[in-house]
Amino acid sequence: MIAPLKPRWNRWLARRIPPAASVRLNRRRIFIIPSRVGATFLLALLLMLLAAINYQNSLAYGLTFLLASVFVVAILHTYRNLAGLILKAGSAPAVFVGESASFRVRLESSQRPHHAVSLGWPAVELQTQDVPGQGVCECQLNLPALQRGWLRPGRLRVESRFPLGVLVAWSWLDLDQQVLVYPRPLIGELPLSAGASDNQDEEGSRPHGQGADDYQGLKNYQPGDSKRRLHWKAYSRGQGLLVKDFASITGRDLHLDFEVLTGDVEARLSLLCYWVLQLSERQQPFALSLPGQILTADTGELHRDACLRALALFGRAA
Structure with a gap:
């Protein structure tokens, strides 16, 4: 998109599709245009029409209008494949700098199935999911966490080219997701006051x-002890649950x-x-x-x- 127009586009999207943790796709939120295959298909129809006019061939006219009607019907089916789909934001656990932040998106269908629905952000490859009729599926999208603080991925692209691939129906959704990114741990001396x-x-x-702190040995496990201190080697030797004991x-x-x-x-x-x-x-x-x-x-x-x-x-x- 042209850089000067991007702020105006974002403001228009914010008014038309405001941020929400749950969004249902409808006619106000779905856009549809011909894909590259569709543009080539339309160009071929135009050439066929010119040839039919030039040669006054009834069979050429019939084939051209038949294929044009298939294209028009594909518009309806491509739109219906996204219409009614519900997207909900899932939980996103905190990560450290350098790790991948995982965003979960829940796809729900209230009626008919939705085929080959792709979603993701521009910086990552889109993932494709099939949503069964009156069913649910969950998609996990990953983004690299490059700096600490809140990671907000921005608007999510949802698209479908089903059934013929000549059209692409799409939408930009803001599910108001964010992940807290902790600093990258760095080994060093204990920084005491x-x-x-x-x-x-x-x-x-x-x-x-x-x-x-000082390692003192092993002691019997008590409810509330950290599971990270469990001594699994002793447990495998049949000595019961033991934990490592440290003293300050x-x-x-x-x-x-x-x-x-x-x-x-x-x-x-x-x-x-x-x-x-x-x-x-x-x-x-x-x-x-x-x-x-x-x-x-x-x-x-x-x-x-x-x-x-x-x-x-x-x-x-x-």
Whole structure:
């Protein structure tokens, strides 16, 4: 599309097809034009008509008008293949920078089946699905997550060339989907605040690298223990469910601090992201300090997700 016309096109689409988590395709939302095959077909019909006029051949006239009527009927069937189709946005789990974000789209048919329905974004290859009559199917679309924050894929293209391929019926839908992208984890030294580091120096231990806590051995599994700590080798030897036991080196909760780090913002956030994941896996209570935001010491999945969300959205518009 010509660049100067794109903003006006987007504004017109926003009025005609506003963003919604569920959209039903109807005559206001479906556009239809000849495909490349259809354009070639029309050109051939024009040449056939000129030949029929030139030679005044009744058989040529009949064949030309017969094929033209097939083209007109194909317009109706191509439109009907999309009309009535319902698209709903599915859940989209958070990912890290460098991974593929997965967007789920649910296709539903209230009456007739819909054949060879293709959907996707311009940057990726379209996926084709068949939706049974009064049935449901689900499609998973992937986009690369290149930067942290909210990933909003924009309008989704839905099209169909069924049944003859001479026409393409299509629509641009905004299912209001978004995925939260966390910073890419970066291995490095434990970024503790000055207060926490001084306290550890007095106790004679200063954590570096992986030394945030001390491996104590194995203990019997108790409800609530992290499943990531399960010792599967011991279980396979018939020793029952055992978990790895870690003890904190320090006598106080760890405090991850953005200000004590050096380097650019993205590198600092990546290092903090790595240690949020590591300490959460070990069930070590920790606090996180960012400029203008402090998350108090806690542990568990909710605390981990809150910290990762804060890192992902740091410095981003709401």
